[in-house]
Amino acid sequence: MPNLQTLLIFARVAEMLSFTRAAESLGIQKGRVSTVIRGLEREMGAALLHRTTRSVQLTEDGRAFYERARDLLAEAQDVQSMFASSDAPLKGRLRVDMPTELAKTVVIPALPQLLDANPELTLEMSSTDRRVDLVQEGFDCVIRLGPIIDDRLVARALGKLRMVNVASPGYLAKYGTPQTLDDLLTQGHRMVHYTPTLGARRDGWEYPEGNGYASLALPGAMQVNNVQTYHAAGLAGLGLIQAGYSTLAHHIERGDLVEVLADLRPEPLAAWLVVAHRRNLSPRVRAFMTWIERVLEPYFD
Structure with a gap:
């Protein structure tokens, strides 16, 4: 029978489809x-395994064996840890992945x-705003915000992150501070x-x-596809923005951004810890999940 080290090496090659990356x-x-x-x-x-000079693929027998x-x-991991102290x-x-701005401002x-x-x-921390492939890229778990669209993954809810409406002091000096939804239109606000x-x-x-939640059409001079650029545009006074409080708290505390319409905040953003399979909830992943939940708790709605 193969030993556990042999199984681990094979499983890593099967997941990463690369001898080099597995090593x-x-x-x-x-x-x-x-x-x-x-x-x-x-x-x-x-x-x-099927091997070529450029790729590695599982055979049918390989998939079943994996x-x-x-x-x-x-x-084996469960047996090894069953008597270990939870405080050990x-x-x-x-290896984890999470959104860049969340990593930078809250987790790091x-x-x-x-x-x-x-x-x-x-x-090993990856921070990216794309949806990584947990299996192919060898991640133990990832933190994702918003809806989980892949029902093959196992997602554990952490909480719902508070969202806020903010603008720079310079922008508000130019357009006024809205007190109602009507003010967004009558004062000529932009987002x-x-x-x-x-x-x-x-x-x-x-x-x-x-x-529920509704949407009001507002004009804007700028459209962006990156969270960091979105925040930078708000800081530069290019318009109102709606974003997570966790990543903007330091700007609000310094006065670089001002919250407006606090009683009309957007829908909170669900935060999840995601693994590829229920068996991936190792003691390390469980402990990390408990820790990250405590870190994010002050920002939950």
Whole structure:
């Protein structure tokens, strides 16, 4: 029977579809990965991977073997940790991804506390605003904001992040400070439009109405497709913006941005910790989920 180290190496190659990336993620030589996979295929009496000079793909036997190997590795991890103290320091590597601005303004400043308490934990953090592929890119978990559109993933709700309406002091000096929705129109206000794809249909100004939320069409001189640019446009006085309080709190505290229409805030933004499979909820991931929830809690609505 293959040992657990062999199963781990095979599973990492199957997930990343690359001998080189699998070796890098495990901190071993590429030659060792190749040797282990060849030995595993001989032992199992089946080809588990299709190899070409440019790609690696699972065979049908390889897919079936990977499903069983993944479950066995998860069970082994559960057995290994079943008697461990919940207060025991975390060990090993944890690879996570999260939105760039959330990482920069909220998570990174809080990380020294986590890493000081867990000196043997190695954190690999990706910060990007695209939706990464958890399996192909080898992520243990990711933090996502908004709706979860892939029902193959396992998502654990963290909370709902407060959204705010803000503008720069210079913008408000020019256009006035709106007190009502009507003021947005009568005072001639403008908004910066955010869309993931430039040229896409622009959303309007979101506000609560009845038991839901409605949208008011407002003009704007600028459309952006990047969160950092969106915030920068608001700071530059190019228009009103609607964004997460967690990423704007420091600007509001310094007076660079001013909240307006506080009683008409947009719908809170759901925050999730997402894994590719329920078996990916290792002790490290569970501990990170508890920690990140505490970090974000002050910003929940």
